[in-house]
Amino acid sequence: MPTLSEISKIIAWCEFQIKKEGRLVQVVRNPFRDEIAWTYRHPLIEINRPLEVADKSNLVYDSSTKTLWRFVLGEWRKVEPDFEVKE
Numbered sequence: 686m687p688t689l690s691e692i693s694k695i696i697a698w699c700e701f702q703i704k705k706e707g708r709l710v711q712v713v714r715n716p717f718r719d720e721i722a723w724t725y726r727h728p729l730i731e732i733n734r735p736l737e738v739a740d741k742s743n744l745v746y747d748s749s750t751k752t753l754w755r756f757v758l759g760e761w762r763k764v765e766p767d768f769e770v771k772e
Contacts, residue, residue, distance in 0.1 A: 686723040689766040695724070695753060699732050699746040709733050715744065727755065736761045 695717060702713060711732040717724045729743040739745045741756035744764070753764040 687721075687764055687766055691717075691721050691723075692753060692764055692766060695721075695730070695744070696746065696751055699730065700748065700751075702732060703748060709748070712743075 698716070702711060703709060709732075712734065713730055713732065715724055715727050715730050718728070719725075724744065727742065727744040729740070731739045731743050731745045733748055734745060736745060736754060739754075745754040745761070746752075747754065754761050755764055756762075
């Protein structure tokens with residue numbers, strides 16, 4: 686479901702939030718819920734919160750590795766782009 690451009694857009698927004706607010710750890714409303722379909726079920730984005738304490742219904746952004754995480758089927762999984770089949 687996720688495309689590389691969607692993931693990159695969310696990561697860039699998270700990086701902007703860190704610089705704008707001047708705080709490394711934040712919990713913010715997900716502005717992409719209506720724009721990017723697969724993010725609809727994640728009401729918040731937790732920036733730099735440890736996975737151990739993050740809410741399982743939210744997206745989590747880790748700025749040290751520049752990765753997004755979401756809780757799927759009982760475990761935290763890195764959000765990676767789907768494969769594209771080009772003919």
